[in-house]
Amino acid sequence: MKLSEVKDILDAEIIVGEDCLDLEVHTAFGADLMSDVLAFAKAGSLLLTGLTNTQVIRTANVLDIAAIILVRGKKPSSETIALASELKIPILTTKYILFETAGRLYMKGIVGCLSKVENTSGRT
Amino acid sequence: MGEPKPNLYSESFPIEGGNFNSAGIVSTGIKSILKKLGIPGDIVRKAAIVSYEAEINVVSYAKKAVVNLTVVPGAVCIEVIDEGQGIPNIDLAMQEGYSTADQKIREMGFGAGMGLCNIRNYSDDFHIESEVGKGTHLKMTIQTP
Structure with missing residues (x-):
């Protein structure tokens, strides 16, 4: 599915990456805990999260996440937007x-x- | 152990403790260096993940640290040597879910007691040493084809 379709399905607003709407995505991971994202998310996936700080962008970069979907109407800070653009x-x-x-x-x-x-050993 | 292997690349990066905004800069840098060296994507990702979790630990718990990146034939090595409070009980710290993180760390999406486990799980070889009041020394090796 193209990112443009994701945008339509979610009635979403694009904040960074107007030129990336042709990007193809097939998988996603959703969490507010970045350590879980780092443990489980795969390259090329969408990241669904309610966190908006710069560490979300760093996490996405480290994992080669295709795009970030902020849920619950969250808006990123100008710092987050700048880093995502960069x-x-x-x-x-x-x-x-x-x-x-x-x-x-x-x-x-x-x-x-x-x-x-x-493996869920030690998980609470 | 065999003969010492020639370094294909080595660089050191400083990290400043307590500076939450800077966390991730070193791992982003390491990622782009390894990419440029032609290291396969999955290895680059592992190296970026372990260095990123280590950076989060440094900004969260240490005064400062140095990250040494070394690429040799067959492996990427990342060493993180910090000056800080150290870890009193490494076995406990390595337990998934054990955390001493404060609210600030949790607000960033970390501090759930997974950092060291993630580092260990993404490394092919992982060593940790720590001295209370002095600091912690992590050494991660990720094999390359």
Whole structure:
């Protein structure tokens, strides 16, 4: 699916990456805990999150995330926008909550970059 | 261990403790260096992840640190040597979910007791040494084809 379609499905506003709407995406990961994103998200995926600080952009950059979808109507700071522009990482914002965002994308064929974790030892 | 391997690349980067805005700059730099060296994408990603989690630890808990990146045939090595409070109980710190993080760290999306586990899991070889009141020394090796 193209990023432009993601934008339409989520009724999203594009904040960074107007020129990236032709980008193809097939998978996504959603979390507000960046360590979980680092542990599980795969390259080329969408990152759905409610966090808006610069560390979200750093995390996305480290993992080669295709684009960031901010949920619950979150708007990034000017600092976050500047870093995303510099690192060429598209940011979209949608008013849908995380659950709805994930569900709407899943219905249209976007799948998780993994469906279950292999090992939950020590997890609380 | 065999004969010492020639360095294909080596560089050191300083990190300033407590500076949350700067966390990630070193790993972004390491990532672009490794990419330019033609290291495969999945190896570059692992190296970037381990150095990024280590950077988060330094800004969260240490006064300052130096990151040494060394690329030799067959491996990327990342060493993070910090001056700071150190870790009293390494076994406990290595337990997933154990954390001493404050609110500021958690607001950034970290501090859930996963950093060192992520570092260990993405490294092919991982060493940690720490002295309370002095600092922590991490050494990560990621094999390259």
